Amino acid sequence: MAFNPVTHVLFDMDGLILNTEELYTEAFQNIVSRYGKNYTFELKLKLMGLQSLETAKMIVSELELPMTIEEFIEESNKQFKLLFPEAQLMPGAKRLIEHFHQNNVPIGLATSSSKDSYDLKVTKHHLELFDLFPYKTFGSSDPEVKNGKPHPDIFLVSAKKFPGNPKPEQCLVFEDAVNGVTAAKAAGMQVVMVPDPRVPKELTNDATLVINSLLDFKPELFGLPPFKF
Ligand SMILES: O=c1[nH]cc([C@@H]2O[C@H](COP(=O)(O)O)[C@@H](O)[C@H]2O)c(=O)[nH]1
Numbered sequence: 001m002a003f004n005p006v007t008h009v010l011f012d013m014d015g016l017i018l019n020t021e022e023l024y025t026e027a028f029q030n031i032v033s034r035y036g037k038n039y040t041f042e043l044k045l046k047l048m049g050l051q052s053l054e055t056a057k058m059i060v061s062e063l064e065l066p067m068t069i070e071e072f073i074e075e076s077n078k079q080f081k082l083l084f085p086e087a088q089l090m091p092g093a094k095r096l097i098e099h100f101h102q103n104n105v106p107i108g109l110a111t112s113s114s115k116d117s118y119d120l121k122v123t124k125h126h127l128e129l130f131d132l133f134p135y136k137t138f139g140s141s142d143p144e145v146k147n148g149k150p151h152p153d154i155f156l157v158s159a160k161k162f163p164g165n166p167k168p169e170q171c172l173v174f175e176d177a178v179n180g181v182t183a184a185k186a187a188g189m190q191v192v193m194v195p196d197p198r199v200p201k202e203l204t205n206d207a208t209l210v211i212n213s214l215l216d217f218k219p220e221l222f223g224l225p226p227f228k229f
């Protein structure tokens, strides 16, 4: 399959740059275990990439938790404070972000996380890397992002921040989540998916390209500067 050349790149964060998907699973399992429930991967698949309020609503209702949305959010925040500061980088993320930076490819962050959640995940260990993103959009706290992924809003808002006003087809998105891939396609962008190995293959079909790890990405496929070694 032939890919179209691009000039700009947008990165998802959770599960793509940082291993925070594992940490979300741990955080939510810790809460729902109190009620003898399971935070299954099937449920997680549906809400990965959604805005945080939507996520909380869905978990409380699908698992029929005997607590309010507000209580669930409060308990989640306690878990996140413990777990997120130790988030680790996913394989190849640092190499790829630094490569684009060094080669003057404009990059933006398009995360569904709120700014507070981003701070918890990034401030302690990863500030230097995330400082390489001149443009960042926080989908759960940016009023311009009216609808979360799988709606296209976050990628359109993110693309608008680049100088020169690139068209959607000039932008390449990196995503791990099915909802993120749907959002990127709806925005008219090509999308490289790096899914969790548990994602059923038929749910990856909409991605322009599926790879196992960011280490496998070849920028020249999309007309971007290749790795020299
Ligand atoms: O197990 C989960 N995964 C992901 C999320 C949601 O996904 C968003 C992260 O998305 P992104 O990959 O766009 O940064 C978070 O804000 C969170 O609401 C979640 O709640 N639970």
Ligand SMILES: [Mg+2]
Residues within 6 Å of the ligand: 012, 013, 014, 015, 016, 049, 175, 176, 177, 180
């Ligand atoms: Mg993600």
